[in-house]
Amino acid sequence: MNDGADAVGADAVRKVDPSGDVEATFWDGCSRREFWLQHCTACDAWQFYPRSLCSHCWAPTSELEWRRPAGGAVLESFSVVHRGSGPFADYAPYVVALVRFDEGPIMMSNVVGDVEGLAIGDRLELDFAERAGRVVPVFTRAGKLS
Amino acid sequence: MSANQGPPVYISGSAQEIVGRGRPAPAYLNLLAAAAADAVADAGLDRAAIDGLVLSSSIPQPFERNPAEVAEYLGLGAAYTAMAPYGGRPATDVLHLARSAVRAGLATNVLVLSADTFATTLGLEGAIDLYMKSFDASYERPFGPLIPTAFALMAARHVHDYGTSMEQLARVAVSIRKHGLLNPHTEVSGELTVRSVVDDVLVSTPLTRSMLALISTGGAQGFVVTRERVDRRSVALLGYGEASAFMSLSQAPSLVHFAHIRRAADLALRQADAELTDVDFVQFYDPATIVPLILLESIGFCGPGEGGAFVEDGAIEIGGRLPMNTHGGTLAFRHPGMGAALDSVVEAVTQLRGEAGPRQVRDAGLGLVHGQGSWLANNGFLILGSS
Numbered sequence: 001m002n003d004g005a006d007a008v009g010a011d012a013v014r015k016v017d018p019s020g021d022v023e024a025t026f027w028d029g030c031s032r033r034e035f036w037l038q039h040c041t042a043c044d045a046w047q048f049y050p051r052s053l054c055s056h057c058w059a060p061t062s063e064l065e066w067r068r069p070a071g072g073a074v075l076e077s078f079s080v081v082h083r084g085s086g087p088f089a090d091y092a093p094y095v096v097a098l099v100r101f102d103e104g105p106i107m108m109s110n111v112v113g114d115v116e117g118l119a120i121g122d123r124l125e126l127d128f129a130e131r132a133g134r135v136v137p138v139f140t141r142a143g144k145l146s
Numbered sequence: 147m148s149a150n151q152g153p154p155v156y157i158s159g160s161a162q163e164i165v166g167r168g169r170p171a172p173a174y175l176n177l178l179a180a181a182a183a184d185a186v187a188d189a190g191l192d193r194a195a196i197d198g199l200v201l202s203s204s205i206p207q208p209f210e211r212n213p214a215e216v217a218e219y220l221g222l223g224a225a226y227t228a229m230a231p232y233g234g235r236p237a238t239d240v241l242h243l244a245r246s247a248v249r250a251g252l253a254t255n256v257l258v259l260s261a262d263t264f265a266t267t268l269g270l271e272g273a274i275d276l277y278m279k280s281f282d283a284s285y286e287r288p289f290g291p292l293i294p295t296a297f298a299l300m301a302a303r304h305v306h307d308y309g310t311s312m313e314q315l316a317r318v319a320v321s322i323r324k325h326g327l328l329n330p331h332t333e334v335s336g337e338l339t340v341r342s343v344v345d346d347v348l349v350s351t352p353l354t355r356s357m358l359a360l361i362s363t364g365g366a367q368g369f370v371v372t373r374e375r376v377d378r379r380s381v382a383l384l385g386y387g388e389a390s391a392f393m394s395l396s397q398a399p400s401l402v403h404f405a406h407i408r409r410a411a412d413l414a415l416r417q418a419d420a421e422l423t424d425v426d427f428v429q430f431y432d433p434a435t436i437v438p439l440i441l442l443e444s445i446g447f448c449g450p451g452e453g454g455a456f457v458e459d460g461a462i463e464i465g466g467r468l469p470m471n472t473h474g475g476t477l478a479f480r481h482p483g484m485g486a487a488l489d490s491v492v493e494a495v496t497q498l499r500g501e502a503g504p505r506q507v508r509d510a511g512l513g514l515v516h517g518q519g520s521w522l523a524n525n526g527f528l529i530l531g532s533s
Contacts, residue, residue, distance in 0.1 A: 023284050048396065049285045077306070077401055079298035080351040081290060085274050088290035096291045096350075098299055098396060106396045108286045120306040136288050 016064040022050035025066070030135050033128045036066040037103060048105035071126040072102040073139060078111060078118060087132065099124055099139050113140040155245045156380040156533065159189025159370030160495040163261070165482070167333035170266045171364025174207050175219060177261035178366060182220055185368030189376055191255060196370070198226040198253025202240045202260035205276065205483040206267040216259070226253040233280065234393060236431075236526030237487035238517030242386040244371035254373050261366035262483030273361050280520055282394050291350075294358050296395055296521035297434035298350040303401040304436060305352060308451030312352060314458060316343035318435035319356050319477055321463045326474025328464075328505035333360055333480045357435040358477075365482030367492055375533050381498045384420070384512075385529035387413025393523045402451075407444035410525045411514070418512075418529040422446055426510045427497060428468060429490035431518040432475040438462070441516060469507045472497060487517030491528065498532040 016022065016038065026049075029036040038050045042059035046069075052061050076098040084092035095111040095118065111118060112129055123142035128135050161184030165171045172180075186193050199222060201213040211219070213227035226247050230239050237260070244256040265273045277293045304310045319338055326332040338356060346354035371383065391406035392398045399405070415421065422445070430438050439453030447468060448456045456462075462470035473479045473493035476486050494513040496502050502510075515528040 077299040077303040079295050079302055081295055082348045096289055096295050108289050108396050110289050
């Protein structure tokens with residue numbers, strides 16, 4: 001999936017740069033099809049979206065690290081959008097979802113691929129999709145190819 | 147600590163500017179000025195008595211004029227001025243700000259103004275696009291949620307967890323439409339049936355178009371909040387509670403039940419020394435029919451998951467045990483923008499004065515008004531009582 005020279009293993013850990021922009025770091029990872037989730041070494045909690053402190057225990061940036069989630073998730077809720085607005089008009093109907101990583105945090109994303117019979121509680125797997133020159137994290141149903 | 151937080155202040159003047167469905171709204175300042183003049187006239191006060199101004203932001207013109215500029219435009223002279231300019235507000239907050247100014251001795255008679263030219267300024271597509279910017283630019287908008295999608299995600303989970311039916315989601319729209327048709331200024335026409343609502347075009351599953359708020363071209367509201375009761379038409383502002391708990395839906399502790407809603411409502415009730423059973427009617431912000439169900443449950447009018455059954459027998463209709471949105475709300479009156487919750491305040495005042503005509507709730511003595519910012523993220527509850 002990752003063909004670059006800077007490919008990193010799934011168990012890689014990176015420090016969070018105290019002077020860096022965590023939002024830029026997150027999307028930079030996505031552009032290489034790597035999803036980096038923040039983990040707090042002080043309280044052992046995960047958080048999404050990324051921040052410059054731990055929202056659970058207020059540990060400073062120096063206590064945070066970037067880790068790669070295993071990629072498994074559960075569908076918390078979803079809606080099929082039938083009328084996209086602006087750039088999304090071409091994608092309708094599409095699935096907007098709230099997805100819970102096995103590590104705990106929830107994110108908004110899309111479920112792509114075969115969504116026939118999609119149901120809350122379904123197992124999902126992290127994937128990436130390219131849209132208008134940008135790589136965004138999406139999910140597919142576990143065991144189904146996108 | 148005493149439950150009651152001091153003597154009430156009064157909403158002695160109340161006004162609503164009507165634009166009409168599809169008609170272009172007058173200029174923003176024209177609407178504001180009309181609301182000011184009508185509210186002061188309704189209070190029966192001389193404009194020289196006004197010594198404060200609280201301005202609500204609008205959606206398309208959040209910073210068009212600061213409140214001192216508006217006070218100057220209106221020729222108020224020396225006055226306390228404040229504005230609630232931020233996004234994600236419950237909109238009911240401006241009455242609280244006026245009450246606070248009166249109680250702090252900063253002013254005696256405070257004008258509260260709100261105007262929106264929403265779809266007039268932006269067009270329908272522009273209004274939808276601006277609304278979508280409510281979602282987080284980095285972590286939500288890349289996935290294309292419409293505003294209805296936020297409520298759809300709640301509705302889908304509510305259906306999953308509690309077995310709430312499409313018919314129950316539709317019933318809210320049917321009941322509130324009946325009220326809208328009793329309002330001479332409604333922007334809708336024709337009755338709805340459960341079947342027509344369920345069979346309407348899907349916008350964001352499970353929600354159909356008839357389960358969602360209107361988008362209006364504009365409107366305005368004005369109030370005069372006074373330290374003293376002016377006359378029997380003065381309505382007492384007995385309590386206000388507000389709480390936010392998240393902004394991004396991914397950060398919400400639940401999609402179907404919200405402790406911060408209960409907290410905000412309880413704060414307002416305690417200030418008013420009132421119980422839920424004392425409430426004669428509610429005016430809930432109703433951007434989607436799932437919202438009233440969640441509010442009924444989270445406030446405690448019924449248990450978790452019981453909202454669908456609560457509305458099935460017409461309980462929320464005028465004559466029912468808890469009349470809701472007696473003016474039609476945003477589902478069946480209008481949605482002018484940020485001032486939608488202030489239309490609810492106008493209606494509550496009208497009900498408590500006994501001036502609601504064919505839609506009057508009998509013996510209306512105490513009303514609960516809800517305002518909401520960004521998909522139940524932030525909620526502000528007012529308790530108003532007849533004097």
